[in-house]
Amino acid sequence: MTAPDIPQKQKAVVFDQPGKVSTKVVEIDVPEPGVGEVLINISHSGVCHSDLGIMTNTWLGLPYPTRPGQVGGHEGVGKIAKLGPGTESSGLKVGDRVGVKWISSACGNCQPCQAGSDGLCFKQKISGYYTPGTFQQYTLGPANYVTPIPDGLDSEQAAPMLCAGVTVYSALKRSRVQPGQWVAISGAGGGLGHIAVQLASKGMGLRVVGIDHGSKAELVKASGAEHFVDITQFPSDDQGKALVKHVHSLTDGLGAHAVIVCTAANAAYAQAPPLLRFNGTLVCVGIPENEPKAIATAFPSHMIAKHWTITGSAVGNRTEAIETLKFAARGIIKAHYRTEKMDALTSVFQEMAEGKLQGRVVLDLSD
Template sequence: MASVQVPSRHKAVVYDNPGTVSTKVVEIDTPKPGVGEVLINLTHSGCCHSDFGVMTNAWSTLPFPTQKDQVGGHEGVGKIVALGPGTENSGLKTGDRVGIKWVASACGICVPCLEGADANCISVKISGYYTPGTFQQYALAPAHYVTPIPDGVPSDVAAPLMCGGITVFSALSKSGAKPGDWVVIPGSGGGLGHLALQIGARGMGFRMIGIDMGEKETLSRDCGAEVFIDLSRYSRDDEGTNKLVDDVKAATGGLGAAAVVVCTASNAAYAQALRFLKFRGTLVCVGVPEGSPVPIATANPGTLLTQELRIVGSAVGNRKDAIDTMAMAARGILKTHFELQPMDKLTEVFERMQQGKLQGRVVLDLSG
């Protein structure tokens, strides 16, 4: 393929005042790929709740506050425009469409990497957190870690799958649920939840229960929720929680669900989740609560022993999970529900995210 003209500078969106909901479009120098790297002309980037957590310093699990003028984002898709030295045997070429994930790079040789837990790599680099992210028009990435995008999967559809899709695919795989089992998705109408419903119902054969606010019922059912429970109909006290638990169990025939995959950052969702489970059920922790998390209700040895329950943590998936997720998208099993927004609307997007007004995902069009 003929060489591509790469500009010396390009547009990026940065967190100009970390700790607050604030972003700014700036121009920055376009880097050149180093050894083992490729340069990607990104056309689209998903906007994830994790970006919100990084921008606002809301996650106590991160070791350092976010730096000023950090280029955020971690769900980018575009075309390779330049390859650095040492990429000759990578199988990549200019013009290939690839994606950048939450994990920008993992070493591949530490114990977590050898176990397939890339996000727990001792040398992990995170896109959009002390590594330039995907809210920009050109980005570097290690050739060994980009994800090929199949033909037939549009870039705007593919972008949110680079984190959201991979994350819930991995979580559902760890749930222990079998085809025909009931699986509950708190946060079913959100960026993670609507993807989890599709993968669970259409890709893995689970019977899905969505839990969210009433305005997200249509999206949840369209994505595969056999049962939808409207949170707005329940009070926030013990009586309301007891009624919610009773209704979830009634939907499953009285036994409870085989798994609950919490796809929201809500502390309340975690406080309720164990009570939705049947004997030997599994709670999969995915959403990261902001501030000080509350203890998971009834997570005491007696309850865990008598019901033989499991609590499993699941960070984002690995490279194999990414390929499997994209294969589902290529087969038409999985499709992102999203709205497209320009780069200069990112602050507004985050404000709507904070207010819980988003359904599905927002994807940034990086062409402007």
């Protein structure tokens, strides 16, 4: 079944000079859905810091440099325009609103998939890197992996939840923090961080200490943080001692039960472990860019004495994506965002690279 008036050509934003902050609006063919795929008319796409890393080739863990002409994006929301062969049993129909995530497809059969770790799938495809992403008006998605968008949730609000929202939701769950306990969120005013603050405080009953640049204090407090810590007010040459003392003073004198690092800054990782109390958990989310660096000095005696747990959290699974969107549909979490057109994407990335962007940007992909 096909929606009427599917064009042969569409507008897309590509990374025209990978390695640099540069994008270009081009015209490309509208793809045809293959077996098991649906064609989605994308109306909105969130812009993520991961897109910046892919565009600038600063994520050195990826298997190859980004190719010129790559369509980026992995937070896309739109309506199904056409069903490909073999999708009859999917329950989807033309006109349904669905979303495309960071992991655009997972095999569902490997051991990570069977364990509910879609983000670790051995055959995963990353949207906007392995496949053409969501910075275009039409894109393809596997019928068994696109995410249904709840009725009543605006597409602009839904888009950031497909990566930022589900990523921090999964990270908070991995922290094992219980209602009433303390969580410190580093990078609390960023695209991931401000949603993490809301989920923690309003959705999961946690007490939040938000850590970020002073310019983001208002956003972090409005998101539900009980305390805001302006990282610029603490010396950088005292091995974090003043910061640790202050955060401990805010959290019953013992430190946070968990620290979620949402920023990609190496310094944030170096500062994070001492903020924990006994039995605390550090959850690593933000991915540092460029050449690998030691992110913190390992003190086994501290880890042993305090029973600290250190874990990574790449991205949530398909069930957690649906749960995150339900939080958003209920109004528990809302992305702080502004809307831009496709031709503004380069300037958006420049803001992001300079650390000036508060919350999220959502692209309006209409003409």
